Amino acid sequence: MRLLYSGLFYLAVPFILARLSWRSIKAPAYRRRWAERFGLYSVPEDSGGIWVHAVSVGEAEAAFPLIRLLAERHPTSPVLVTTTTPTGSARVRAVLGSSVQHVYLPYDLPGGVERFLTHFRPHLAVVMETEIWPNLFRACGARRIPLAIVNARLSERSARGYGRLPGLTRDCLSSVGLIAAQTQADADRFIQIGAKPETVCVTGNIKFDLNQPEGWAEDAAQLRLHLFGGRLVLIAGSTHEGEDLPVLVAFAAARQQFRDLALVIAPRHPERFNAVEALCGAQGFRVARRSQGVPLGDADVFLLDTLGELKQFYAVSDLAFVGGSLVPVGGHNMLEPASAGVPALFGPHLFNFLEVSRSLLEAGGGIKVQDGRELGQAVIELLAAPHRRAQIGSQARQFVEQGRGALQRVADRLESLLTETRLRSND
Structure with a gap:
């Protein structure tokens, strides 16, 4: 099923690029940095850092406090932040600047995913909210990169969509070591579509932990x-x-x-x-x-x-x-x-x-x-x-x-995931 998915994705690439070109008429940023969307990067290679993916502006805003907390807990680990949209990219650069490395996440094609992971070699992968990508997740599993979906949410409509491809979805989620769900309903839906129950927990919504500057x-x-x-x-x-x-x-x-x-x-x-x-x-x-x-x-x-x-x-x-x-x-x-x-x-x-x-x-x-x-x-x-x-x-x-407190709970769960992964590696 994953091979069929990848084949269809490759066939869709010309149409995806055409859509980017169409959107670039009104938003020129969509015609830039196409190489990154296929896992080709001009930035230096990295190793052993924390990687956080936030698809666009809303997910990036939610991720910023978590990124700062993870950087504080792991001051020697470089942080990579990926987005999919130009607006998300602009927001990451405006808020985090040179404190993190930032690129676009490649399309979920086997070659692009392998080039991305080889280039940056993260030791922790954190995906915000609802992004589920079969090739990316499988590659993280094959490389034994601990992978988490945090502030995870799954609507009834999305759950029905994933439920139509149970084998692909179950295989995809088998590589995920932690799903930190916003609510019990979200957690139940992730289990329903194939997540392992022992990987799913309810931590709340980190968007409650808004960080307002002094004054x-x-x-x-x-x-x-x-x-x-x-x-x-x-x-x-x-x-x-x-x-x-x-x-x-x-x-x-x-x-x-x-x-x-x-x-x-x-x-x-x-x-x-x-x-x-x-x-x-x-x-x-x-x-x-x-x-x-x-x-x-x-x-x-x-x-x-x-x-x-x-x-x-x-x-x-x-x-x-x-x-x-x-x-x-x-x-x-x-x-x-x-x-x-x-x-x-x-x-x-x-x-x-x-x-x-x-x-x-x-x-x-x-x-x-x-x-x-x-x-x-x-x-x-x-x-x-x-x-x-x-x-x-x-x-x-x-x-x-x-409603505050989810941020610390998510960070603690990520620490536990890292510890469990290291212990398994030493066995």
């Missing part, structure tokens, strides 16, 4: 005053195509009662910045762009067209809509506004954050809406009730505080 609240207050003065601020973070118009309609409805309301809109993908600005203009809104470095002034919409500032802008806002949830993307991280004490609103499509969203709603720290009309109603109701808004924000922050 961040004061910095956020100053930024808000500088950019928005005394205006109310609604932020729509990580929006996808199909969500911007409902957000703008909701904003327009709220503006009928709250004339000083400002909207910050942060598209998830940089290639959409210009299109979102054009959409705002077509709806009659004046736009200021963060990259221009000027306050909102007399404009209506502040386009957050930079990377890495979303968490800070959640903290400067009165209300937050978290995107990827009005369209079937699966949602994005509502813990970021919650940790800042900002009420989080989100749509019905939450399969990537099912447990988090459910628990946040139960804690009274979030509000789910079905469409743009309900979003507008919720915004109006919360802006009209400052005390209720503050209570929801306080409950959201408390929910995040109570």
